[in-house]
Amino acid sequence: MSxxxxxxxxxxxxxxxxxxxxxxxxxxxxxxxxxxxxxxxxRVLVAAENVATPDLDWLRSLEHISTEIDRVWGPISHxxxxxxxxxxxxxxxxxxxxxxxxxxxxxxxxxxxRHFRTLQERVDPAKPVERQLIANALRDFRLGGVTLTGAPRxxxxxxxxxxxxxxxxxxxxxxxxxxxxxxxxTDRAALEGLPQFVLDRAAAxxxxxxxxxxxxRLDPPTYQTVSAHAESPALREKYYQAWVTRASDQGPxxxxxxxxxxxxxxxxxxxxxxxxxxxxxxxEFSLATKMAESPRRVIDFLRDLGERSRVVARExxxxxxEYAGRKLEAWDVAxxxxxxKQEKLELAEEELRPYFPLPRVLDGLFKLCATLxxxxxxxxxxxxxxxxxxxxxxxxxxxxTLIGSFFTDLFARPNKRGGAWMGGCVSRAKLNGRSxxxxxxxxxxxxxxxxxxxxxxxxxEVITLFHEFGHTLHHxxxxxxxxxxxxxxxxxxxxVELPSQFLENFTWRPEVLRDIGRHFETGAPxxxxxxxxxxxxxxxxxxxxxxxxxxxxxxxxxxxxxxxPERGSRVQAVLDEVRREVAVIEPPAYNRFAHGFGHVFSxxxxxGYYSYKWAEVLSAxxxxxxxxxxxxxxxxxxxxxxxxLATGGSRNALDAFIEFRGRPPDLDPLLKxxxxxxxx
Ligand code: ZN
Numbered sequence: 001m002s003x004x005x006x007x008x009x010x011x012x013x014x015x016x017x018x019x020x021x022x023x024x025x026x027x028x029x030x031x032x033x034x035x036x037x038x039x040x041x042x043r044v045l046v047a048a049e050n051v052a053t054p055d056l057d058w059l060r061s062l063e064h065i066s067t068e069i070d071r072v073w074g075p076i077s078h079x080x081x082x083x084x085x086x087x088x089x090x091x092x093x094x095x096x097x098x099x100x101x102x103x104x105x106x107x108x109x110x111x112x113x114r115h116f117r118t119l120q121e122r123v124d125p126a127k128p129v130e131r132q133l134i135a136n137a138l139r140d141f142r143l144g145g146v147t148l149t150g151a152p153r154x155x156x157x158x159x160x161x162x163x164x165x166x167x168x169x170x171x172x173x174x175x176x177x178x179x180x181x182x183x184x185x186t187d188r189a190a191l192e193g194l195p196q197f198v199l200d201r202a203a204a205x206x207x208x209x210x211x212x213x214x215x216x217r218l219d220p221p222t223y224q225t226v227s228a229h230a231e232s233p234a235l236r237e238k239y240y241q242a243w244v245t246r247a248s249d250q251g252p253x254x255x256x257x258x259x260x261x262x263x264x265x266x267x268x269x270x271x272x273x274x275x276x277x278x279x280x281x282x283x284e285f286s287l288a289t290k291m292a293e294s295p296r297r298v299i300d301f302l303r304d305l306g307e308r309s310r311v312v313a314r315e316x317x318x319x320x321x322e323y324a325g326r327k328l329e330a331w332d333v334a335x336x337x338x339x340x341k342q343e344k345l346e347l348a349e350e351e352l353r354p355y356f357p358l359p360r361v362l363d364g365l366f367k368l369c370a371t372l373x374x375x376x377x378x379x380x381x382x383x384x385x386x387x388x389x390x391x392x393x394x395x396x397x398x399x400x401t402l403i404g405s406f407f408t409d410l411f412a413r414p415n416k417r418g419g420a421w422m423g424g425c426v427s428r429a430k431l432n433g434r435s436x437x438x439x440x441x442x443x444x445x446x447x448x449x450x451x452x453x454x455x456x457x458x459x460x461e462v463i464t465l466f467h468e469f470g471h472t473l474h475h476x477x478x479x480x481x482x483x484x485x486x487x488x489x490x491x492x493x494x495x496v497e498l499p500s501q502f503l504e505n506f507t508w509r510p511e512v513l514r515d516i517g518r519h520f521e522t523g524a525p526x527x528x529x530x531x532x533x534x535x536x537x538x539x540x541x542x543x544x545x546x547x548x549x550x551x552x553x554x555x556x557x558x559x560x561x562x563x564x565p566e567r568g569s570r571v572q573a574v575l576d577e578v579r580r581e582v583a584v585i586e587p588p589a590y591n592r593f594a595h596g597f598g599h600v601f602s603x604x605x606x607x608g609y610y611s612y613k614w615a616e617v618l619s620a621x622x623x624x625x626x627x628x629x630x631x632x633x634x635x636x637x638x639x640x641x642x643x644x645l646a647t648g649g650s651r652n653a654l655d656a657f658i659e660f661r662g663r664p665p666d667l668d669p670l671l672k673x674x675x676x677x678x679x680x
Contacts (some may be wrong), residue, residue, distance in 0.1 A: 013072050018436060019424060020075050022386040030076055030091035037072045037104050041065050045106070054115040056123070056130060060431040060482075067104070067178045067429055067436075067483050073099055074425060078441060083386050113141045129650045133482055136490060136649070142277055143288060152276050154642030159273045166266050171602035173247040173257035174595075178218050180253055181242045183235070186213035193231035198222065218242055227334040240331035241590065248592035259595040267559065267569045283561035286607035289494040290615070291653040295561045298610050302557065305475055305613060305667055306550040306582040311678045312543030320541075330587050337541055345540065347533045349458045354444075355530075356462055357520035358410070358446065358455040365469055368506060368583075372637035373477075374398060380405065389448065395476050404428070404438040404476035409523055411448040411455065411467075420444040420464045422471035422500075427483035440475045440485060442468050454520055459534060462516065463507050470503030479646040490649020494611035499645060501619035505673075508535055509631055539675025545581050546674060553610040554578045555593075556600045560607035564602045617670045619658060624669035625661060 012024040013033035044065055051058050061382065072097075108111070112177050120134045145156035145594040183208070191199060191214060202214035209215055214221055218239070226239045245251025247259040267282075274285035276302055281293045292298045321328050323334045366377040380394040387409065394405045407425065412418075426439040445463060449455045457465070475487035486495055506512045517526030555578045563569055567629060571594050579587070587593075599605040622640065629636045643660035656666055671677035 005468040013075065017071070019383050019439070021384045022079065023384050024073060025075060025079060025386075026282075027085070027087035027091040030088070031095055033072050034076070034095040034098055036096060041068055041102065042105075044068075047519070048115075049109070049111040050114070053122075054119045056127075057432060058115070059119065059130065059133065059228050062112075063429065063431055063484060065657055067427070067431075069099070069102075070427065070483075071423070074423075078423060078425070079386055081423075082443060084415045084417070084605070107140065107144045108146055110146060112294070113138070113146050116141070123484060127161065129482065129485065131343065132650050133485055135486075143285070145273075145277060148276060156273060156276050158374060159269050159276075163266065163269050163273070164219060166262055166269070167602040170247075170259055170262050170266065171598055173259050174598055174602075177246040177253050177257040181218040183216040183238065184211065184213065185216070188214075190232050190235060191230070193229045194225060195229065209591070210237055210274040211643070218230075218246075219565050224334075227331065228338040230335070233329075233332065233554075236331040236335060241588075244330075244587070244591045244593055244596070246592075246596040248595035250590040250592050259601070263336075263571055263594060264569055267563050267571075268565060270560065270606065271563045281563065282559060283607045284562065289492065290608065291495040292610070294656070295557070298557055298614075299554070299561070301614070301617075301667075302550055302554045302610055303581070305617075305671075306407075306547060306554065307545050308667070309550065309674075309676055310582060310584060313547040314543075316449060316541050317584050318501075318542045328585070330585055330591070333544070333585060337544075341537075341540055344536050345533055347530075347537055349460065351544060352459050352517075352526070352530065353456040354519050354521070355457065355517040355526045356457040357453075357518070358449070358457055358584065360518050360520075361457060361462055361516045364512065365466060367515070368393075368632075369469075369473070371632045372634065373473075373641055374634065375403065389413075402437055403442070404471050406440040406442050406476065408442045408444075408669075410442075410446050411446045412445040413448070416445065418445055420468050422468045422475060424475055424487060424489070427489060428478050428480065428486040429483045430481035431483075435481075440472045442472050444468065449495075456520060459507070463504050466503045466507050467500045470500035473503070474499040474645055474648070477641060477645040478648045480648045480650045482650070485649040487648050492649075492653045494608070494614045495653035496620060497615035497620065498618045498653075498657075501615060502622050502640075505619070505626075506631070508538060511631065538673075542674035543676055545583070546676065549613060551578055551582050552597070552599075553613060554582060556597070556605070556609040557607055559600075581608060607662060615669055617665050619668035620673045621661060621665050622657075624672075 011029045011033055012021045013029050014019075014036055022640070044061065047672050048062055049057065059129050060074070076092060080088055096146065106653075107422065116137050120131075120138065123134060125131070145153060145160070148156055161276055185202075191202075194202075198216075202216045205215050205217070207213040216226070223239055223243050227236060230236050230239075242252055245254070247257045247510055249255050249260060268284075270282040274280075274282040277285070279285040279288070281295070283298075287293075287295065287298070292301070317328070317333075320336050321335065322338060323340050324332065328336065369375055369377055374397075376396045376398065377393050378396070380392050382390070382392040385392070385407065387674050389409065389411050391408045392405065393408065395403045409416075421443050422436075423441040423442050423443065425439070426436055428438040429436045444453050444461070446457060446461055471488060474491075478486040480486040510528070513534075517531075519526075555575050558574050558578065559569060559571065562574065575594055594601075600609060605611070622644075623641075625636050626633060639660050643656050647656055654664065668677055
């Protein structure tokens with residue numbers, strides 16, 4: 001082997017594989033593999049540019065590019081999330097820009113765009129999946145500015161760069177102003193109500209800073225703990241004020257990291273970009289990749305939900321006020337809500353843990369899958385894996401045909417990213433004579449089992465497991481042959497949480513709880529009174545939570561829908577109007593919520609925050625079909641599988657929903673689920 005020819009046989013990422021030898025992947029393999037991969041895919045891309053007349057084989061060869069990138073880059077980013085190390089992270093970060101650059105080359109490729117247009121005219125109308133694939137590609141080219149020429153094209157690029165920088169600056173301001181806040185305390189009584197572990201941490205921080213007493217910061221968990229537990233109204237108010245004035249012209253650091261100008265600039269740039277590519281507003285631009293049909297539809301949806309929830313939210317506030325015995329300020333609500341909950345429900349999350357041993361919960365989940373879809377989940381011989389606690393399962397039809405498989409990596413450990421997620425490991429593909437069955441990663445962060453007891457879950461963790469398994473089923477049960485539309489790929493993102501949230505609903509059902517809830521030592525079933533209390537906790541103060549989310553969503557959407565360069569954003573005016581319409585708690589005049597709203601000003605939720613509620617409506621309504629027919633009704637499950645799970649991104653999400661439900665989505669099931677409809 002000469003020095004100029006890399007030895008591929010030594011790099012597990014470059015050896016031909018469906019699944020790589022995970023345990024053999026080392027940080028030093030990453031960059032050579034990525035460079036080799038991209039060089040090869042650039043050759044494929046050049047060949048694709050040079051075809052005379054694009055046809056379906058051409059389309060399939062382009063799909064191979066994303067399959068190949070997943071095959072090499074997928075395991076790298078997966079391992080960076082679950083078994084990270086400084087050298088791996090460094091290698092990963094070095095390659096990120098290379099991958100992004102290739103993505104830009106694809107997304108900005110005018111020759112490909114022209115080929116797609118030619119193909120759109122030629123493709124058989126009886127091929128809906130291919131037509132959808134082409135339509136999505138053309139849409140994304142348009143949203144990326146490829147259709148522009150000359151000065152507008154240049155301007156679009158500039159806008160995108162400026163937006164990226166300003167959105168990052170917005171986030172930086174929020175972080176800096178959050179980090180700048182400290183509360184120093186020498187009087188222990190002023191901290192009454194805070195949990196011991198918070199006090200310990202505060203004492204340690206004070207010692208580190210070299211003074212007596214306690215020092216509390218403004219990170220989100222501390223803010224939430226103070227709001228819910230601090231007995232001192234003065235301390236709660238101080239925290240509230242610091243939190244809602246971050247990065248603004250108000251509060252303890254007024255004007256220091258003020259996001260006011262950035263908000264204006266970001267909205268102006270988004271509006272201009274949307275208009276350049278042919279939309280009236282950024283709200284319209286945002287909806288181009290979503291299930292909701294029009295801005296009007298989103299606003300009506302939020303207003304309808306808001307109006308119906310507000311009645312109940314007012315009642316809940318009245319109940320809380322009566323309980324507190326005085327008028328509640330914005331910083332009192334979480335505190336009294338927490339107290340009332342403990343008094344009324346007498347249910348501690350931790351109390352249920354012994355009833356949810358992980359092996360039993362998994363068995364119950366797989367049994368549910370068999371009952372609903374007539375499919376078998378069984379542990380299979382494990383391929384090479386990245387960590388010893390990983391398990392491997394196969395999903396099969398009763399006749400033994402393999403549908404797909406998945407890894408579970410369920411326990412928290414150092415160097416593993418927090419939270420829970422489903423990741424596509426291999427997407428289903430059937431292209432030009434090659435086919436591959438889908439494979440998923442199902443990742444959680446539960447407590448690992450101990451020598452003498454299994455991993456025990458809280459009910460919230462049970463919900464998490466069902467949620468991620470819902471995404472897993474979506475990934476595995478797809479019948480689409482094109483990877484970019486298979487499973488969750490290409491699904492409108494206000495609809496992608498439908499299967500996952502749908503499956504969560506089963507974790508509240510007594511039939512399911514009696515099955516998965518068994519005491520790990522005695523085998524006793526979860527008592528009926530606990531099941532009942534658990535279900536009451538689901539609807540506790542749900543109206544207040546609902547109107548709060550609707551306030552955020554309506555504010556975000558109206559801001560992007562109503563913006564004009566002449567008027568500017570009217571950010572505080574829109575927020576005030578929305579609050580008058582849907583909120584039940586009047587915030588103080590210094591409240592600058594918008595200035596810290598990172599989801600919308602620096603994240604991916606611009607004119608998209610409504611998606612949370614939208615997907616909840618879909619999943620509650622889908623589950624209602626099961627409640628009507630019987631929660632384990634196989635015919636209903638089969639309809640759901642065929643219309644929603646099997647079709648992935650290959651068809652319009654609303655059409656798929658209507659095929660399943662026989663009508664468009666309805667709000668009532670969500671309101672009923674939140675206990676709101678029944679109280680009106
Ligand atoms: Zn999810």
